[in-house]
Amino acid sequence: MIFAIGTQFAHLSSSAEDGTDHGADDILALEFYHKASGLISDVIAVASIESVQAFLLLGVYTLPIDAAGLSCTYLGIAIKIATQNGMHRKHHKTLASRQVELRRRLWWTAYTLERYT
Incomplete structure (x- = not known):
């Protein structure tokens, strides 16, 4: 998903005057997205921190190209798994501080994206 999102915005690094067709970038991004979306059932089955990250990335990728609300679905799944x-809880006495911070940042990222889309 990182490659798909990066490819979506790759045209921003080239100048507007170069006249390059960005359709190839869009096709490549879509290929990365399709490969990642083929793993959704495996990602849901695990329901881990990485699952939340994966669904956030899927949601972010589909935000600018989504007409059917798929991005909201992905972000909703991220919230559910989180x-x-x-x-969403503040007290994690058994976890290391780094893990607590990661979980907190993921929660607020998921919440903010889901709330404002």
Whole structure:
């Protein structure tokens, strides 16, 4: 998904006058997206921190190209998995501070993206 998102915005690094067709970038980004979306069932089955990250990336990728609300679905799944893992709770006495911070940042990223889309 990182490559798909990066490819979406690759045209921003080239000048507007070069006249390059960005259709090839869009096709490449879509290929990366399709490969990643083929793994959704595996990602849901694990329901981990990485699952939340994956669904956030899927949601971010589909935001500018989404007409059917797929981005909201991905972000909603990220929120659901984050809630199941207790990322919305403040007290994590058994976790290392670095892990607590990661979970907190993921929760607020998921919440903010889902809330404002």
